[in-house]
Amino acid sequence: MREKKSAIELEDVCIHYSIMNHVSIRKTFLRKKKRNEVFEAVKHVTFSVQEGDILGIIGKNGSGKSTLLKSIAGVFSPNAGKIDLKGHSVSLMSLGVGFKDTLSGRENIVLSGMLLGFSEREIEERAQDIIDFAEIGEFIDRPVRTYSSGMYSKLAFSITAMLETDIMLVDEVLSVGDEQFRKKSLSKMKELINDRKRTVIIVSHSISTLKELCDQVLWLHDGEVRRIGKTEEVLGEYAAYMAPEAKSPK
């Protein structure tokens, strides 16, 4: 039996946001010295994912899940620590972003694909599959800004699902579209996941989805790893933790 290699390794990853945000020139002149506060979104996170495994990340809003995912996708690099993808290609699937509004769906498929590292020819070959899967019909040649939000997310899902990268990062997109498409995307997701070469990280609030899909779950709390381990155990603890808190405001 072949030994499993790890596909993603994170070592002591820290990500900061400096709360300076926008500077306007008037503000700069009026206030002499801005305090440059630093918000630590992710603190000293270390974990690794084996090739072909599925890792779920769960946690409260603002606990740094999406930030971590973006960082793994390479949108920005961490302020400290190392992220090693072992040379695998990676794509981030998240809601509602990634399109140029004025361009048609077809153009957006090609452009997204090219940014994911595919050649124009490879994308042309798969374009029809993507369009079929997304079920947008003739809208594919209209500008993306005319799409309904459902069509928008369906297209986004299809692009990442059909252009297969070694590592898929999924940010809360499993509840896309109508009931029928949701079932279809979930089964497509399972199909992708069952390919034992593909490594997947899923961020979700839905305990049941994670329970169904994941081999391993990471619980992120205030940017730190609270717990990582077997799906059942971590999710059980998480549910227990969240339950009283949900009641407490009343």
Added chain:
Amino acid sequence: MFFVSIAMFFIAPLTAWKIHSAMRETNMWDKKGIKVIAAYFLVLNAAAFAVSAYRGVDMQGWNPFTTTVSFRLKYIALSTLMGVCMACVLCGFLNRGITVAEIRKYAVRFFVDMKKYFPYAVRAARADLKAEVTNSFLDWMWWLIEPFCMMLIYTVMFGVVFDAAEEYFPIFIFIGITMWSFFTRGITGSVEMVRANRGIVTRIYLPKYILLFSKLMVNGFKMLVSFAVIAVMLVVFRVRVTGSVLAMAPILAVLFLITFGIGSILMHYGVYVNDLSYITGILLTMMMYLTGTFYAVAKRIPEPFGTVLEKCNPIAFLIAEMRNVVLYGQALDWKLLLLWCVLSVFLVWIGVITIYRNENSYVKVI
């Protein structure tokens, strides 16, 4: 005596190095400091020599032991001025010290990234052009109609009302408007570039200057369409075109480079400074009048200022040269063009390094 003679080469680099170390608040008497001063020494003296050669100083000026006091003083003044500017630009624009290793690293990365993302930039530009065509009523006709109408307005305003008397006035203006609008569109676009592409930037990594590059290709294509109109107008007005018209290509290339350079620097600041677009708007309007989009700077503004303005403002220079080679069959001032080419490469380099260093935090700000 020997030291006095060669002092002229050292004053500027020492000043620049002093400013450099003061702005960086570091002690620079170590190995790194020596490297910095050596770099300043080479660059500043090379630049001062280049300027002397361009100004046509006689050969006596090349020998530090026999040259005149007047040349010495001018040389020192010039190189010191350049040194101060260079130090301020380097330390001001780049918030940390540059090391040679870093320059090499970013240069390699720039070429690797350019190769990797060039097809994307081309495809995105093509898609943008196509989208513009399909979404508008008159299709690509707008690329002709817009500059053409502008040309008519200016021709009537300045040709008839203000009685401008340049030869081939409509073409004269058309060239000015076409090149100026390429520049101004690039600059205005670059300030909002990262925020306008939020969707892409927050989802995937790409070197952010690729966005600008793609945008400039779109604008460049439209500019070429306008130049096709100019070609037709040349026939209509029976302009005698000479071989010097071939110089169009290098002029346009430098225009592209300089827009890319300035644009990439502004793009970086545009991410952080919300009201930058107002400032660039004002400055561009002012620049437009100083650039001579509808008059000849060197002729209309009293000497020496006219010539100085034309040579020191790259866009004015490029527009004037373009008119000279296309309309009046004059030879290209290739020395000055080369100088601006070098400077614009320098600007591009500053812009690209600034973006590489800071793009990590762009996503977190927008």
